[in-house]
Amino acid sequence: MIRTLLNKQIHFSQLLFFALTSSLGLGILLVAFQLFIDTQSLFSTSNDLLGNQHLIINKDLGRENAFTPEEIATIKEQKFVKKIGGFTHGTYRVVASVSVANYTSISTEMFLEAVPDEFLDIQSTEWNWKPGNREVPIIIPKNYVNLYNFGYAASTGMPQINENIIREIPIELNLYGSSKREKYNAYILDASEKINSILVPESFLKYTNKTLSPEKTNKVSRIILEVNNPSDPTVLDFLNSNNYKYLQNDLQTSKTSYFLQLILIIVLGIGILITILSITLVVTNINLLILKNKQTICQLHFLGFSSTQIAKVYHQISYKILGVSILIAFLFTLLCKFLFAPYLVKLRIDTNLFSLVYVFVAAIILFIVLVIYYTKHTNKKIQQMTAMNTSLLTSEI
Amino acid sequence: MNIHITSIIPTYFTPASSEVWGNVFYLESGEKYLVKAASGSGKSSFFNFLYGLHNKYNGTIHFDSEDISSFTELKWIQLRRKKISIVFQGLRLFPELTALENIQLKNQLTNYKTESEILGYMKRLNVAELAHKKAETLSYGQQQRIAIIRALCQPFELLLLDEPFSHIDDVQISNATQLITEEVTQRNATLIIASLGNSYNIDYTKIFLL
Numbered sequence: 001m002i003r004t005l006l007n008k009q010i011h012f013s014q015l016l017f018f019a020l021t022s023s024l025g026l027g028i029l030l031v032a033f034q035l036f037i038d039t040q041s042l043f044s045t046s047n048d049l050l051g052n053q054h055l056i057i058n059k060d061l062g063r064e065n066a067f068t069p070e071e072i073a074t075i076k077e078q079k080f081v082k083k084i085g086g087f088t089h090g091t092y093r094v095v096a097s098v099s100v101a102n103y104t105s106i107s108t109e110m111f112l113e114a115v116p117d118e119f120l121d122i123q124s125t126e127w128n129w130k131p132g133n134r135e136v137p138i139i140i141p142k143n144y145v146n147l148y149n150f151g152y153a154a155s156t157g158m159p160q161i162n163e164n165i166i167r168e169i170p171i172e173l174n175l176y177g178s179s180k181r182e183k184y185n186a187y188i189l190d191a192s193e194k195i196n197s198i199l200v201p202e203s204f205l206k207y208t209n210k211t212l213s214p215e216k217t218n219k220v221s222r223i224i225l226e227v228n229n230p231s232d233p234t235v236l237d238f239l240n241s242n243n244y245k246y247l248q249n250d251l252q253t254s255k256t257s258y259f260l261q262l263i264l265i266i267v268l269g270i271g272i273l274i275t276i277l278s279i280t281l282v283v284t285n286i287n288l289l290i291l292k293n294k295q296t297i298c299q300l301h302f303l304g305f306s307s308t309q310i311a312k313v314y315h316q317i318s319y320k321i322l323g324v325s326i327l328i329a330f331l332f333t334l335l336c337k338f339l340f341a342p343y344l345v346k347l348r349i350d351t352n353l354f355s356l357v358y359v360f361v362a363a364i365i366l367f368i369v370l371v372i373y374y375t376k377h378t379n380k381k382i383q384q385m386t387a388m389n390t391s392l393l394t395s396e397i
Numbered sequence: 398m399n400i401h402i403t404s405i406i407p408t409y410f411t412p413a414s415s416e417v418w419g420n421v422f423y424l425e426s427g428e429k430y431l432v433k434a435a436s437g438s439g440k441s442s443f444f445n446f447l448y449g450l451h452n453k454y455n456g457t458i459h460f461d462s463e464d465i466s467s468f469t470e471l472k473w474i475q476l477r478r479k480k481i482s483i484v485f486q487g488l489r490l491f492p493e494l495t496a497l498e499n500i501q502l503k504n505q506l507t508n509y510k511t512e513s514e515i516l517g518y519m520k521r522l523n524v525a526e527l528a529h530k531k532a533e534t535l536s537y538g539q540q541q542r543i544a545i546i547r548a549l550c551q552p553f554e555l556l557l558l559d560e561p562f563s564h565i566d567d568v569q570i571s572n573a574t575q576l577i578t579e580e581v582t583q584r585n586a587t588l589i590i591a592s593l594g595n596s597y598n599i600d601y602t603k604i605f606l607l
Binding site for chain 2: 001002005008296299302303304305306307383386387388389
C-alpha cells in the first residue's frame with residue numbers, strides 16, 4: 001500500500017525523462033569505452049598517426065657536423081623530448097654485392113648505420129646479432145624498394161620484388177676497416193617507412209667498429225627524438241636557435257596527428273561533459289521524485305514506517321530505470337559498433353566482437369556503481385527529510 | 398508506560414508559566430490526563446516532544462526511566478508501532494486513500510486488528526458507510542473519527558489525542574470517548590488529551606492547565 005501511495009505522485013513522463021537522460025549518459029560512456037578499446041592498436045603502434053612522434057635532426061652540412069656529448073645532454077634536458085637516440089654509423093668502408101642467378105652480379109659501395117631498437121617501426125625477433133653470427137639482418141628504406149621496382153627494374157628488365165622476395169636476395173658485405181677486413185652474409189629483413197637509412201642491429205655495428213677500426217671514434221651525426229608534438233613552436237624554436245635541421249615532411253605528418261589528437265580530446269571532453277550532466281539530471285530527478293512526496297513521506301514516518309521502508313520504494317524505481325537504461329545503452333553501443341566498423345576497417349583496425357565482452361563487463365560495473373550511488377543518495381535524502389525537528393509539524397505549536 | 402517529566406521548556410518560544418512547562422510531574426500507566434489550554438500555548442509542541450518529532454526543549458523526559466533524548470530513529474519507529482499512538486491536531490490522513498485504506502495502512506504495520514474489527518469501530522463512530530470514500534471527500538469531523546480509529550489500530554501504552562473532537566457533534570463525541578476509554582482501560586494505557594477547554598465528560602486523574 002505504501003508503494004501505491006508513493007507512486008501516485010510519480011508521473012510516467014517524469015520516469016521517461018529519467019530513463020532518457022540516464023540512457024543518454026550511459027550510452028555515450030559505453031560507446032566511448034568501446035571505441036577506446038577498438039582503437040587501442042592505433043595508440044600503441046609506433047608508425048601511426050596517433051603513435052609517438054619522431055623527429056630526425058642533424059646539423060648543417062659542410063662543417064664539423066657531429067653532435068658533441070654536451071649538445072646531446074642539452075637536447076635531452078629539453079622538456080619536450082621524451083626519448084633520444086643517436087644514429088651510429090660504421091667507421092669502415094662497405095662494399096655490398098648481390099648475385100642473382102642468370103644475372104650479372106651487382107656490386108656497390110654503401111654505408112651502414114644503427115639506431116636504438118625502440119625507435120624502429122619494425123618489430124621482429126630476427127632483428128638481433130651476436131658476435132659469431134655470420135649473417136646480418138638489414139633494414140632498408142621503403143623508398144629504395146620503390147626506386148628499384150619502378151626505376152631500375154623497369155628500365156633494365158630485372159624482376160620486380162616485394163617484401164617477401166626481398167628477403168631471399170643473398171647479399172655479401174665486405175667491410176674494409178683501417179686495421180682489418182671482414183666478410184659477412186646479409187639479408188634484407190624489411191623496409192622501413194620511418195627511417196631513411198640502411199640499418200643493421202646496433203650490436204653488429206658496435207662490434208665491427210671496434211674490431212675493424214679500433215682507433216677511430218664513433219661520432220653521432222644524426223639524432224632521433226621522440227616528442228609529443230614535433231610541430232610545437234617550442235620544439236621548432238629550439239631547433240632553429242641551435243641551427244639543427246629536420247625534414248619538413250615529418251612536420252606535416254605531425255601536424256595532422258596533432259590536429260587529430262586535438263579533435264579526439266575535444267570529442268572526449270564533450271562526451272564526458274554530457275555524461276556528467278546526465279548523471280546530475282538523474283540525481284536531480286530522484287530529488288524531485290522524493291520532494292514531490294515530501295508530505296506523504298513525513299506522514300508515513302510519523303505513523304511508524306522506517307526511512308528504510310520508504311526508501312525501498314524509490315530504490316526499486318531507480319533500479320528498474322537504471323536496468324532499462326543500461327540495456328538501452330548497451331544495445332546502442334552494439335549498434336554503434338556495427339555502424340563504425342566500416343570506418344575502422346579503413347584505419348586498418350581489426351574490429352572483433354571481443355571488445356563487446358569488455359563493454360558488457362563495464363556496463364555491469366557501471367550498473368553496480370550507480371545502484372550503490374543512487375541507493376546512498378536516496379537514503380540520505382529521505383533520512384534528511386524525516387530527521388527530528390524537520391517535520392511538517394513545526395507549524396503546529 | 399510511566400512518564401517522568403522534569404522542567405521541560407521549549408527553546409523556540411517562551412511559554413507563559415503553567416502546570417506543564419518548567420514543572421516536575423509524573424504521568425502514570427492506566428491514568429487519564431487532560432491538558433487544557435488556549436490556542437498557541439504549546440499543546441502540540443508538548444505532544445511532539447512525547448512523540449519524538451521534536452527535541453528542541455530544555456529539561457528531560459523519561460519513559461519508564463529511560464531518557465528519550467537518547468532514543469535512535471529505530472527506537473522511535475518501534476515506539477510508534479507498538480507503544481505510543483497519536484491523533485494529530487492536523488490529523489495527517491492521506492487524502493488520496495480511502496478511509497479504510499488510511500486505517501489499514503497503520504494497521505498493517507502490526508496487523509493488530511482484523512478488518513471486521515475495524516469496520517465494527519467505524520460503525521460505532523457512525524462512519525462505516527464512508528469506508529470506501531477517499532479521505533479528501535470527507536468532512537473534517539468525519540476525518541477526525543477516522544483518525545481516532547486509526548490510532549486505536551495498533552498496540553499502545555500511551556495514547557495522545559490532540560484536540561480530537563473539535564469538529565464532532567456531542568452524540569459522536571460521547572460514542573468516541575466511550576470507545577477510547579474502553580480501549581485505554583483494556584490496555585492499561587496512559588491517555589493524554591489536549592483540549593481548548595471542553596473536558597468531554599471523561600474521568601481524569603489530573604487536569605493540567607497549560
